[in-house]
Amino acid sequence: MIEPSLTPAWALPALVFVPMLGALVLWLLPRWQPLQRWLPAVLGLVLLPLMWPLGHAVAVDGAVTLALGGHRAPLGIEWYVDGLAVLLLGLNQTVAAAVGGYLWGAWPHAAQRHSPGFGVCWLLLWGALNALAMSADLFNIYVLLEIVSLGGVVLVVGRGAGAFAAAMRYLLFALTGSLIYLLGVALAYADAGTLSLRLLADAGLGAPAVTALTLGLMFKAALWPLHGWLPAAHAAAPTAASAVLSALVVKAAAYLLLRLWSDVFSGSWTPALLQALAVIGMTGVLFGSVQALRQVHLKRVIAYSTVAQLGYVLLLPALAGALAWQGVALHLLSHGLAKAAMFLAAGNVIIAIRDDRLDNLAGLDRVLSGNLFIFAAAGMSLAGMPPAAGFVAKWWLVRAAVDAGQWWWAIAVAASGLLAAGYVIRVLRAALASPDSFAEAPRHRARDLSPAMVAAPALLAAAAVALGLGAAWLGPLALAGSTWSLAP
Amino acid sequence: MTALYAVTAGLLFGAGLYGVLARPGLIQRLLALNVMASSIFLYLVVLAAGDGSAAADPVPQAMVLTGIVVAVSVTAFALGLVRWFRSETGAASLESDALRRDDD
Numbered sequence: 001m002i003e004p005s006l007t008p009a010w011a012l013p014a015l016v017f018v019p020m021l022g023a024l025v026l027w028l029l030p031r032w033q034p035l036q037r038w039l040p041a042v043l044g045l046v047l048l049p050l051m052w053p054l055g056h057a058v059a060v061d062g063a064v065t066l067a068l069g070g071h072r073a074p075l076g077i078e079w080y081v082d083g084l085a086v087l088l089l090g091l092n093q094t095v096a097a098a099v100g101g102y103l104w105g106a107w108p109h110a111a112q113r114h115s116p117g118f119g120v121c122w123l124l125l126w127g128a129l130n131a132l133a134m135s136a137d138l139f140n141i142y143v144l145l146e147i148v149s150l151g152g153v154v155l156v157v158g159r160g161a162g163a164f165a166a167a168m169r170y171l172l173f174a175l176t177g178s179l180i181y182l183l184g185v186a187l188a189y190a191d192a193g194t195l196s197l198r199l200l201a202d203a204g205l206g207a208p209a210v211t212a213l214t215l216g217l218m219f220k221a222a223l224w225p226l227h228g229w230l231p232a233a234h235a236a237a238p239t240a241a242s243a244v245l246s247a248l249v250v251k252a253a254a255y256l257l258l259r260l261w262s263d264v265f266s267g268s269w270t271p272a273l274l275q276a277l278a279v280i281g282m283t284g285v286l287f288g289s290v291q292a293l294r295q296v297h298l299k300r301v302i303a304y305s306t307v308a309q310l311g312y313v314l315l316l317p318a319l320a321g322a323l324a325w326q327g328v329a330l331h332l333l334s335h336g337l338a339k340a341a342m343f344l345a346a347g348n349v350i351i352a353i354r355d356d357r358l359d360n361l362a363g364l365d366r367v368l369s370g371n372l373f374i375f376a377a378a379g380m381s382l383a384g385m386p387p388a389a390g391f392v393a394k395w396w397l398v399r400a401a402v403d404a405g406q407w408w409w410a411i412a413v414a415a416s417g418l419l420a421a422g423y424v425i426r427v428l429r430a431a432l433a434s435p436d437s438f439a440e441a442p443r444h445r446a447r448d449l450s451p452a453m454v455a456a457p458a459l460l461a462a463a464a465v466a467l468g469l470g471a472a473w474l475g476p477l478a479l480a481g482s483t484w485s486l487a488p
Numbered sequence: 489m490t491a492l493y494a495v496t497a498g499l500l501f502g503a504g505l506y507g508v509l510a511r512p513g514l515i516q517r518l519l520a521l522n523v524m525a526s527s528i529f530l531y532l533v534v535l536a537a538g539d540g541s542a543a544a545d546p547v548p549q550a551m552v553l554t555g556i557v558v559a560v561s562v563t564a565f566a567l568g569l570v571r572w573f574r575s576e577t578g579a580a581s582l583e584s585d586a587l588r589r590d591d592d
Contacts (some may be wrong), residue, residue: 143558153569164577171583172582176521182528182555
């Protein structure tokens with residue numbers, strides 16, 4: 001364990017407290033319009049550069065442990081930042097900066113302007129997501145999960161009864177998941193007498209605790225078959241909220257599953273259990289992809305794609321190894337960037353043409369070519385086409401499956417890439433179809449989009465593609481400080 | 489004696505989970521969630537007591553206190569959302585006919 005050097009010691013608390021204090025300021029000054037517009041964007045641009053020294057420190061010195069207030073576990077709460085946590089923090093900061101820019105750009109258009117409540121909840125959610133990436137205490141994670149759930153539910157509530165119903169269903173699922181997780185925390189404490197992830201790893205947990213913790217987080221991560229709340233909520237939410245929920249919120253729960261299974265639960269598994277988890281995960285990939293192929297609304301296609309893409313996480317324990325670890329880490333990162341880009345671009349399309357039925361998109365390539373291109377570029381990363389990051393992630397997973405002698409998972413990963421290409425291309429086909437429905441009565445209003453609203457998803461999609469080229473550098477970072485037992 | 493409390497906590501948790509999944513009304517489901525939370529608190533208090541021979545373990549008690557604060561806040565938030573939901577849609581459950589019209 002390495003004591004934090006100067007940079008992480010102040011950078012880590014800043015990642016949590018700056019957004020949360022920002023939320024407080026927005027809440028206290030709801031009528032100060034410039035502040036409401038600028039603060040989310042400015043905070044995003046301030047926190048994003050922090051990731052560079054932090055990533056450098058972890059890559060060079062290994063994982064950082066920060067005991068809050070100087071109190072070490074088991075009495076105090078510790079933050080633990082290894083390479084995977086740095087990647088997730090980087091994803092959080094990148095998407096937060098892009099969403100901040102998007103909200104800033106949407107402000108002049110009254111219909112897309114975010115309410116003070118939206119800004120407050122987004123900043124709270126963002127701070128809690130950063131804390132979740134670092135927290136190494138089971139009960140602290142429970143409290144953070146509740147903050148994330150409540151913030152996320154508020155973001156879903158927009159206009160219309162459909163969004164309300166989706167938000168209510170999301171709330172009930174999220175709270176049920178939280179309480180099952182809390183039961184797991186209590187059972188884990190009964191087994192081990194500690195809440196610190198570091199100390200739990202040595203103590204070993206019984207099957208009931210492992211089951212409850214896993215099930216609770218599966219609710220939160222919307223992993224099949226507990227995904228029922230996700231498509232409606234993510235499709236009904238306002239544009240920026242969809243991007244945050246799909247790219248970051250479910251990802252945080254999936255990340256916690258990885259954290260627990262790679263380390264804390266490593267003494268509690270049998271090969272059959274690991275294969276069962278992988279079967280659940282890959283069934284989710286298949287189910288989500290097939291559902292995405294059957295949807296008639298653009299945002300529901302993207303939402304079901306999230307259900308599908310999260311399933312890969314459960315493959316990791318079965319494949320067990322450095323390459324699989326790197327593959328899943330890069331997959332989480334590339335999916336987050338690509339999914340945020342897709343939701344923002346899709347939201348732009350809906351704002352401009354006031355319609356999201358695939359049948360009515362014909363001719364979109366002529367009126368909104370930029371947004372369509374962004375959607376396609378991000379979609380190609382999801383489908384795993386080189387040189388995008390999604391390709392490198394799938395390549396590593398396929399190789400890890402072959403190395404582990406589990407060739408069936410290699411086939412499943414490759415096939416699911418094809419399915420992803422299928423639902424992306426289905427949207428493109430609808431958009432490029434003739435006759436051009438925009439030719440006669442121009443019903444699009446591209447002037448409702450400001451340059452920043454297009455630049456935000458464009459940068460995210462470019463990052464999703466470019467990260468594939470930086471994979472040689474990200475792979476070792478993902479392993480930095482990893483507690484993963486490298487022998488399968 | 490503590491075994492009796494632990495079993496009670498388990499039964500309450502099951503009843504609460506059943507309520508959340510099976511009852512239609514939003515208020516009923518919120519109450520069921522509260523029953524689930526209370527059952528976990530009961531179990532934590534049992535944990536804290538141990539076999540009664542030593543002083544009570546303060547960590548589970550601290551978790552109960554924090555958990556109660558979280559549960560109260562979450563319940564208040566959810567009740568507010570239910571009221572808002574009802575005033576917007578006229579529905580008090582997710583299976584209500586009032587929602588059907590807007591689904592398409």
